Amino acid sequence: MPDVIDHLKIMNNALSRIAAGSIMAEDxxxxxxxxxxxxxxxxxxxxxxxxxxxxxxxxxxxxxxxETVENGYVTADTKFMNGWRYGFALPGNRVGEPRRVLDNPRRPDYPFRDFLIEGGNLYADRDELWATVTVRPDPIVWRPDFRLALTCLVAADLCIPVTHDQRLAEALFQQGEGSPSEQGRGGLIGRAIAADAASAPAKAPLHNTPLTDARFM
Structure with a gap:
């Protein structure tokens, strides 16, 4: 039976790299x-x-x-106080800011750009919008090179607080993210980024024609 790949498994893989034992459960x-x-x-x-x-x-x-007074909506102006007509809650499980905002989810290569993000909400003058965000996916769908890089970096992060081994920590950081001049995008993580970018499907050219517009109506 193959090993279960989950967050706990990756934590323990990182701990094993620094000979720090293992944990049985996150809690x-x-x-x-x-x-x-x-x-x-x-x-x-x-x-x-x-x-x-x-x-x-x-x-x-x-x-x-x-659209309430409590969240800054001005009924007389039919706008929020920041000047936009509509407000939207961003997904609570996102990591960072949206990758792209869309007014048509079937056209991901044509992002919508006329909006403001403020106080955890997104504001615009469209009454329907979509957003593509980064989430924490289940480890089973991660690329193996991403998993390897993350394991190395977590081991590096834990090395000093758990083992107090400065030299091992430096070696693991070097392996995981490269030299300081690479600003965290070298080493294993840099190779994982390059491989993921190479595997991404080619994007459609960013131009509109009557035929392409009609296709997505």
Whole structure:
């Protein structure tokens, strides 16, 4: 039977790299779990947010926020106080800002750009909008090279607080993200980004014609 690939498995793979033992559950009452779990999710979110991974994007139709005085809606002007007619709640499970905002989800290569993000909401003069955001996907759908890079970086993050081994931490960071001049995008993570970009489908040319417009009506 193949090993189950989940967040706990990757945490323990990172711990094994620094010979720090393992944890049985994310919520277990041990110092090791208390150190490992928040560090892991912080690093995961940071790596997910640094690039538009093909396996971590999801498109949502945005929910309109209530047009009430309490959230800044000016009834007399039929606008919010920031000047926009409609407000939308961004998905609560997103990592970072939306990758793109759309007024037609069937046309992802034609992003909608006339909006404002403020206070966790998105404001625009369209009454329907969609957004493609980065989410935390199940590890089973991650690219193997992404999983390897993340394991290395989590091990590096945990090395000093758990083992106090500065030299090992530096070696793991070098392996995971390259030299300081590469600004966190070299090493294993840089190779994972390059491979993911190469696997992405080619985008349609950004031009409109009557035929293409009619196709998506």
């Amino acid at each position: 277990e009452d041990t110092d090791l779990a208390a150190q490992t779990v928040p560090v892991y999710y912080d690093r995961l979110d940071a790596v997910l947010a640094m690039y538009g991974w093909t396996f971590a994007g999801k498109t949502y139709k945005l929910d309109r926020v209530g």
